Amino acid sequence: MLQVQDYLLFVFLIIAFLIDIKHHKIPNWLSLSGMLVGILYHLVTNGLDGLIFSFFGLLVAGAIFMLLYLFKAIGAGDVKLFAAIGAIVGVQLVLYMMMYSIIVAGLIAIVILLFTKTFLQKLTSAFFHIIGSILSKDLQGLEEFKTTKSTRFPFMYAVLPAVAITYYYSFWAV
Template structure:
């Protein structure tokens, strides 16, 4: 039952992220609450701990990228909701699969836009500058120096679906 709800949440978040680049609180916050309520009603205090650990792990793995401005708050809340609904073990692997999918999507976008060579040159120049420069205080990174931006909720959804397949629940 929780897998059907999880797939519905992922589908809604994927659509809204693609259309408006937003993952809505009206979807993620009830999903978090439902995860806590479900596990509390089925397993009591152990269920709250299970859901709570999953929530904290899901929130924690994306908090630093969010704090650095590389990812949106909706992505963090979506992964936290996945953790609350499926637990810490599940959300760690879903995150790893999402990272792989996200990297492949970014690579595809770079190749499609013929920007791969320029991106690699910027990376090599940055590494060279960081390695041999005496003054590291004046390093400025702009958004154009980073990989292309895309709705990361898509990667999170695909990574989560991959994990559902791996655990044999789909």
């Protein structure tokens, strides 16, 4: 049975999705609003236990995705987005959502690579940039490659299916 927090999450994600698709950025005001709404909702409904529930969700999601951000796998907006999701749904659900979003993002990346005409060219170019960066011990060439030649897509394309998969397996597939 869906609860108020689930509907808060759905509204938050729809707004984030629309903004990310249009502007390729998740604004700080939206992420901070999601964090604040999650914390306040759980504080009001469950008191100190709710505050701890929400805070740990925010902390765990933010910390794990911060590691991915440090490795330049995702953007800073995605870190804050998942911190807000964690504040709304707590640790358990946000961990599932994170796992499924990474899997879905990998599948999307494979599909993009397979259906673009330049798959072999990009793969070869990426390989040589990685080898060049390792041999020269300079990551500047790899950074330049990522920003100019690599194929990117908004991570929200993976987040919405991941949330749907999480809810399906957590609530309806029992």
